[in-house]
Amino acid sequence: MKKDSWSRIRWNEGRVEKVNSIVCTKEVPDTESSIRINSEGTGIAEEGLKYVANPYDEYALEEALRLREKFGEGKITAITVGPQRAEETMRYLFAMGADEGVLIRDDEPQKRDSLSVAQCLAEAIRDMEYDVIFCGKQAVDDDSAQVGAMLAELLDIPQATVVTKLEVADDKKSALAQREIEGGLEIIEIQLPAVITAQKGLNEPRLTSLLGIKRAMSKPIDIREMNIPEAKSKVISLERPEERPPGRILEGEDAGVVGELVDALRNEAKVI
């Protein structure tokens, strides 16, 4: 086998060991949704939206499942801060294979920001047993991409963000994480426990099975009330992107049409 960075990891095939993971998740509107502003102008209109688990969280959970499959056993706990409704996305993660859930009940999620959510998660996670905390690299609603790194800081553990490949050493003391950086990749060695934030490409999340869905119904969700800090981040208003003026549509497949386009890009738009 070719010796490369990945050979730094110590292997000890065949031994069954326990590995515990925590997967942080958030319910978000489905990415196919068109998002409207509510009547107050400071939040989104929730009517008619379908909420799903944040897509990046599925990569996070899938990696936790694969890690457990590699080691043989262990517990996977999904945790979220959200309204009661978030129980449904939790059940979806159960159907994929998570064992139990913690729902920190928050009926006013619009009053939170990443710091207040990370503070809540840290408080809940502090007493739990874990080797790795997995998060999505960002939630596709507010696109803040902050909670993972903030949680790592608050728990005083290291972080690897936007991870596209992960190998945990058999002693569970360290891992190699491949991160996406501009124009390339970076591989870091990280001590465990750590926060890993999942980027698309890390794995291919499994589909849920009927049996999985059935089992999900009986898995426990610990619903907690906590004092959730209020956000420092204050929304003033939401707005729609500026409307684009109607474009110029050309028809044809010949050099004349292409010449017209190039001329417009060069002399009107001045972008080439």
Next chain:
Amino acid sequence: MAGIWVFPEQRGAELKKVGFEILSVGRKLADKSGEELGALLLGSGVEMLAPELANYGADRVYLADSADLEDFLTEPYASVICDAVIVNEPSILLFGATTLGKDLAPRVAARLGTSLATDCTELDINDAGLLAIKRPIFAGKLFVNLVLENAKPQIASVRPNVIPVQENPKAGEVVKLEGRIDLSQVRTKLVEIKKEAGARVDLTEAKIIVSGGRGMKGPENFSILEDLAAALGPEATVGASRSAVDAGWRPHSDQVGQTGKTVTPDLYIACGISGAIQHLAGMSSSKYIVAINKDPDAPIFKRADYGIVGDLFKIVPLLTEELSKAGRE
């Protein structure tokens, strides 16, 4: 002592373009609020970059030059920045919203117990003297205007390619940051950086993106988009829609859209992309959009500044030829 601070990142002693963008916007904010602009310069053997930072508006350059800062690692970088912030108490701290900035800024914010706005596209000072922030949410389906209250400092990361760069020579007095880094306490280690061989500029930094979707019909056909990007120059690159990525035609890192990258090039050329809502979200902030698609009813045409209804397999090579011809003249 207050001040507005920016963190222009460098890799391999080369400043990223977004560094000049945050200096430019930081300068504007500093002038408006009557504060100094400070630039944090971290790395190894990077002191010679200080005059460049001064040239783009830094009154002071806070320098931490140490062999221990040669590779970017979250923990030592966060420590140096937090220590400097605690001593100097800037009111605002700006990062570039790059993979490095997005890794570092939340760690810094959490340690300082303050909040952060990611990927900002507009920054100003409001009447109350607070940082007025505009940033996209839902990958650009909407924008939010916000402020960070009781946030010391107010931290924001700025989306690359949005803020115009402006020279504005200032003194750039170098202030050396004291403090030791104990690498034995650092829990990560850089093993390797793999640059893609012959890779074009990154999607988030590209001035021009030529993007392909399901209409490309297969991975082999992306070569015509590569050729077009090459004809458009070194600041052009190739992207893809989710369907092209999910089909395995292109790597995940090429994906534009709500579960991929949100991009803001000057020119986005969508080839064989119908324009699913989650794709439109990721590229609608492009300054100019060109759509090439044989379906005249494709939603992408509603967002396009220029469109050609026709066969992309005929049009794209003609476009490449036309541009190469112009380049030779």
